[in-house]
Amino acid sequence: MNTARDRAIAASLLLSIIGSVGFMVAYAKQMSTQWEGFALACVFAGFMLAALGWSRWIIPHEKVVDLRDTYPQPLEERAGMVDWWEHGVANVTRRTWLTRMLYAALGVFGIAALFPVGSLGPEPDDALFHTRWKRGDRLQRADGSLVKAGDLNEEAAVTVFPEGSIGDSQSMAILVKLPDGLVKDAPQGYIVYSKMCTHAGCPVALYRSIDHRLVCPCHQSAFDVTNNASVVSGPADHPLPRLPIEIASDGYLRATGDFPEPVGPGFWEHS
Numbered sequence: 001m002n003t004a005r006d007r008a009i010a011a012s013l014l015l016s017i018i019g020s021v022g023f024m025v026a027y028a029k030q031m032s033t034q035w036e037g038f039a040l041a042c043v044f045a046g047f048m049l050a051a052l053g054w055s056r057w058i059i060p061h062e063k064v065v066d067l068r069d070t071y072p073q074p075l076e077e078r079a080g081m082v083d084w085w086e087h088g089v090a091n092v093t094r095r096t097w098l099t100r101m102l103y104a105a106l107g108v109f110g111i112a113a114l115f116p117v118g119s120l121g122p123e124p125d126d127a128l129f130h131t132r133w134k135r136g137d138r139l140q141r142a143d144g145s146l147v148k149a150g151d152l153n154e155e156a157a158v159t160v161f162p163e164g165s166i167g168d169s170q171s172m173a174i175l176v177k178l179p180d181g182l183v184k185d186a187p188q189g190y191i192v193y194s195k196m197c198t199h200a201g202c203p204v205a206l207y208r209s210i211d212h213r214l215v216c217p218c219h220q221s222a223f224d225v226t227n228n229a230s231v232v233s234g235p236a237d238h239p240l241p242r243l244p245i246e247i248a249s250d251g252y253l254r255a256t257g258d259f260p261e262p263v264g265p266g267f268w269e270h271s
Contacts, residue, residue: 009050012045013098015046019039022039133255137255154177170196173243199219219235220233241260
């Protein structure tokens, strides 16, 4: 026969089920974290109240004196032990519907716990260590035009991307036209560095032609363009990676590969 205490435990388990369903709905609809937190609070509050009620009202409470047994026990004591055991088991298991409700609450909560797994996303693999630059890519300006050898005046600088990847921040680079011969391995004075600052990842947007410096406006790190973008001043702790380029037979500037090391802040080995 159902009692008020049984119904109170059932209400607590129902609260937990509703909280689990609410969490799944809030997560699936990308609602605020406050709603998700409220739903989880209902889940754990329901389990806590159900556990307290179960322990106080269903599990029998009695003092037991564990006497030293004598063997063999008299037959009447054996019968008494069997009756006591059967009565205790019946007292705990007679509320089958509550047990099933408990299993249902645990099952729904288990399903809800699987939802955040979807936020883990794909494994990063080595994506952080490479950009979209590859051998043969032509240098493309932000307006979509391709860069030819005679396009830039001396000491000019322009932002470039791999052809077809305009806007990709990780691949963004800055092309500088130095006086021919100032850097021996710069074809006709053209040299390209990553535009992502090695301090905090800000775009190195300023070129100071008077001393051939690239300057990050965020924290004033300065890099020497003529010396493999070595750090001259500021908080950056290592140079900007240099993109290997060539001037193809058709006159276009092309990359001969990716940056030789990861761009941006040195999470991989630098402190």
